Amino acid sequence: MRHIVTINRTSLKDSLKKPGCGECQASCQSACKTSCTVANQECQN
Amino acid sequence: MHSIIHKFRQLGMNIVLDPVSGAIHVIDDLTYELLDLYLDNDFDTIVELLKDKYDESDIKEAYDEIESIRQKGLLYSEDVYKDIDVSRKDSVIKAICLNVAHDCNLRCSYCFASTGDFKGGRKLMPYEVGKKAIDFLIKNSGNRKIVEVDFFGGEPLLNFDVVKKLVDYGREEAKKYGKTIKYTITTNGVLLDEEKATYINENFSNVVLSLDGRKDINDAMRKRIDGSGSYDVIFPKIKNFVLKRGNKEHYIRGTFTAKNLDFSEDVLYLADMGIREISVEPVVEKEDTDYTLKQEHLKEILKEYDKLAEKYVERMEDGRPFSFYHFKISLDNGPCIKKRLQGCGAGFEYAAVTPDGEIYPCHQFVGNESFRLGSVDCGIENKELQEKFMESDIYKREECSKCWARFYCSGGCFANNYNINGDINKPYELSCEMQKKRFECAIAIKAYEMLKENDIYEK
Ligand code: SF4
Numbered sequence: 001m002r003h004i005v006t007i008n009r010t011s012l013k014d015s016l017k018k019p020g021c022g023e024c025q026a027s028c029q030s031a032c033k034t035s036c037t038v039a040n041q042e043c044q045n
Numbered sequence: 046m047h048s049i050i051h052k053f054r055q056l057g058m059n060i061v062l063d064p065v066s067g068a069i070h071v072i073d074d075l076t077y078e079l080l081d082l083y084l085d086n087d088f089d090t091i092v093e094l095l096k097d098k099y100d101e102s103d104i105k106e107a108y109d110e111i112e113s114i115r116q117k118g119l120l121y122s123e124d125v126y127k128d129i130d131v132s133r134k135d136s137v138i139k140a141i142c143l144n145v146a147h148d149c150n151l152r153c154s155y156c157f158a159s160t161g162d163f164k165g166g167r168k169l170m171p172y173e174v175g176k177k178a179i180d181f182l183i184k185n186s187g188n189r190k191i192v193e194v195d196f197f198g199g200e201p202l203l204n205f206d207v208v209k210k211l212v213d214y215g216r217e218e219a220k221k222y223g224k225t226i227k228y229t230i231t232t233n234g235v236l237l238d239e240e241k242a243t244y245i246n247e248n249f250s251n252v253v254l255s256l257d258g259r260k261d262i263n264d265a266m267r268k269r270i271d272g273s274g275s276y277d278v279i280f281p282k283i284k285n286f287v288l289k290r291g292n293k294e295h296y297i298r299g300t301f302t303a304k305n306l307d308f309s310e311d312v313l314y315l316a317d318m319g320i321r322e323i324s325v326e327p328v329v330e331k332e333d334t335d336y337t338l339k340q341e342h343l344k345e346i347l348k349e350y351d352k353l354a355e356k357y358v359e360r361m362e363d364g365r366p367f368s369f370y371h372f373k374i375s376l377d378n379g380p381c382i383k384k385r386l387q388g389c390g391a392g393f394e395y396a397a398v399t400p401d402g403e404i405y406p407c408h409q410f411v412g413n414e415s416f417r418l419g420s421v422d423c424g425i426e427n428k429e430l431q432e433k434f435m436e437s438d439i440y441k442r443e444e445c446s447k448c449w450a451r452f453y454c455s456g457g458c459f460a461n462n463y464n465i466n467g468d469i470n471k472p473y474e475l476s477c478e479m480q481k482k483r484f485e486c487a488i489a490i491k492a493y494e495m496l497k498e499n500d501i502y503e504k
């Protein structure tokens with residue numbers, strides 16, 4: 001394509017298939033804490 | 046109905062994001078303009094509107110490309126998530142925050158804990174209370190193998206002997222139950238001598254050290270008890286720790302306020318001082334003070350993030366990279382939908398414990414009686430309150446359900462919402478605007494890296 005470059009495999013659709021196992025870290029979105037925000041968090045699966 | 050898309054320009058690129066699929070595309074100027082017309086006009090009208098500026102064959106080509114990615118489900122995707130039913134009833138506690146000291150050896154003007162005592166008097170957590178809190182965590186963590194204990198305050202190093210004893214106690218107990226505890230700590234660095242630095246480096250999986258940046262900026266807010274600035278005391282200690290720490294996880298964490306709207310200078314200052322892991326965050330203050338961030342500052346703040354993103358990339362190119370907490374984003378292996386619908390687990394995955402053994406949904410609610418969840422002796426008593434936190438997610442909040450950033454942000458911070466708007470479910474707009482800008486920067490940086498790798502970046 002000449003006009004559009006897609007930069008990622010879409011992970012959001014894949015995220016529906018994920019089990020929601022809860023193994024990921026607890027997150028604090030306010031960043032006054034040591035844990036991750038969701039956007040930079042990786043799935044443990 | 047089609048979902049909205051989000052377009053923006055950053056780092057010299059035109060970017061379009063499809064919020065629901067998560068697809069991100071870099072597009073040329075023609076496509077950028079075409080997307081404004083695409084949904085409301087047929088092809089011929091679009092050609093008519095753009096033909097003075099672009100070649101008809103180019104318009105056709107761009108139009109077809111848009112059609113093609115749309116058919117692949119990478120643009121204007123419908124929101125398939127809004128009706129899915131996610132239950133959090135089976136949640137377990139994953140992490141606790143131990144406020145081991147409701148006391149502090151600094152008097153920072155913007156402290157959310159009222160300079161350390163959370164308005165409840167200066168107190169240290171007794172070892173016995175800490176033990177019970179760890180028991181509470183282990184008991185309430187279900188089948189989870191890895192749990193976290195964060196030592197917080199006030200200033201946790203004021204109660205360091207108890208911290209060390211609790212680390213040992215937690216290890217033994219976790220072992221009995223086939224679990225591992227990851228320890229983290231947040232400190233202002235004042236008491237971080239060689240011995241403590243070595244201990245913390247060896248035993249803690251993440252360490253957050255508070256420092257605001259340039260000396261005069263730091264000293265204007267982070268004051269010692271006698272009113273003098275803290276920079277000269279903490280900087281050498283923090284620097285020493287960072288050197289010792291190497292690549293292991295840590296953050297130098299600063300706060301910016303209305304007094305340093307040029308906060309990118311503070312980030313760069315820290316980077317110049319050899320600090321590689323940097324997080325500088327907007328202050329949250331409701332009272333009308335000279336440092337409170339207000340709507341009128343927003344434009345300048347957003348521009349400052351733009352500037353920071355440019356510098357970030359520049360330094361990457363120069364071989365002097367640093368990492369800025371909010372510019373990190375995972376576009377590929379991100380979390381599951383459950384996590385994306387509600388990021389913060391305050392009250393049901395995460396809880397804070399006071400020196401008296403009282404349990405609150407998180408460190409920011411400590412001291413607010415109406416948010417008391419229970420105690421280490423009795424466990425969670427206020428189930429109704431816990432459910433309120435559990436039931437919330439992005440689709441329960443009007444603002445979030447329409448927001449393009451909802452799957453990255455996952456609903457923001459309950460405490461900010463409450464502190465500013467008096468309702469855990471009412472997003473704090475100013476913070477949302479800044480958050481969205483940080484996502485734009487983070488996405489653009491990823492896109493930039495990817496285009497560079499493939500040799501197709503054109504400014
Ligand atoms: S940025 Fe604000 S409105 Fe958007 S999802 Fe986050 S909290 Fe909600």
Ligand code: SF4
Nearest residue numbers: 028029389407458460
């Ligand atoms: S409510 Fe805010 S400060 Fe508390 S844990 Fe959640 S994101 Fe963090």
